Amino acid sequence: MMLSPEQPEHDLPWGQPGPQTFLDTVDVQSGSMPGELVHGEGKARSAHVPVLSREEKRRRRRATAKYRSAHASRERIRVVAFNVAFAELRKLLPTLPPDKKLSKIEILRLAICYISYLNHVLDL
Template identity: 65%
Template structure:
C-alpha cells in the first residue's frame, strides 16, 4: 500500500464576513450566495469584494422576507421597522436579475445533463451486448455494468 497524499489545508480569513453574523443562521447561506451572484451578474469585475454594503444586504434580505425592506429595529423602543414598498424601477431590476439567474441556471443544468449523458455513452461502449449497437436505457446500462463488474470480479477470484 502506498502513502496517500493529503491536500494542504487552506486557512481562510473570515473577518470580512463578520456582517453575516447579524442574520439568522437559516438565512446566511442564501444571502451570501445571492450577494455573490448578484455582483457577478451586475458587474464585469473578476474579483469580488465579499463585504456587501448595508443596502445590498438589506436588498437580499428583503427578497427573503417577501419583497419589503425593513429598517433596523430601534432597540430602545423595541418596535419593528417600518416597511417600505419597492419602487417600480427596483421591481423591474429584480425581475431582470431573476431572468438572468434562471438563464444561468438553465445553462449550468444543460451542461451538467450533457456531461451525464456523455458519461453514460462512454460506460455503454465498455459493456458487451448482442447486438453491439443495441440501445439501452440508463438504468439498463447501470444494471448491466453491475452484472459485468460482478462477473469480472468472479473471473479474477477463480
C-alpha cells in the same frame, strides 16, 4: 454657572433628555440610533422597508429572468455531461449486438452484472 434650588434640571446643559424624546429618536425596527449606519449601506434603514428573511431574498433572486436563464444553461451542461458519461460506460460493456440502444437503467444493471462477472473471474 451656579445652581440654584429653583432652576429646573432640564435647563442645564448636561441634563438628560426625557424618556419619550429618547424613544422617539430610536428606530425600533432596526434597533439603531438616528444617523447610525445599518448593514454598511451608507444610509439608515427606514421603518417602512420590510426586513426579508434569507429564504425570501433567495426566492426573489431566483425569480429573475437572468437567474433562470443562467440556471437553465448550467442544467443543460450538466445533462450533456451526464449523457456523455453514460455513453462512455456503454462502450465498455459487452452486448449483442454491440450497437444496441440501451436505456440508462439497462446500462447500470448491465454494468453491475459485468463487474460481478469480472470479480468472479478474478476469484478463480
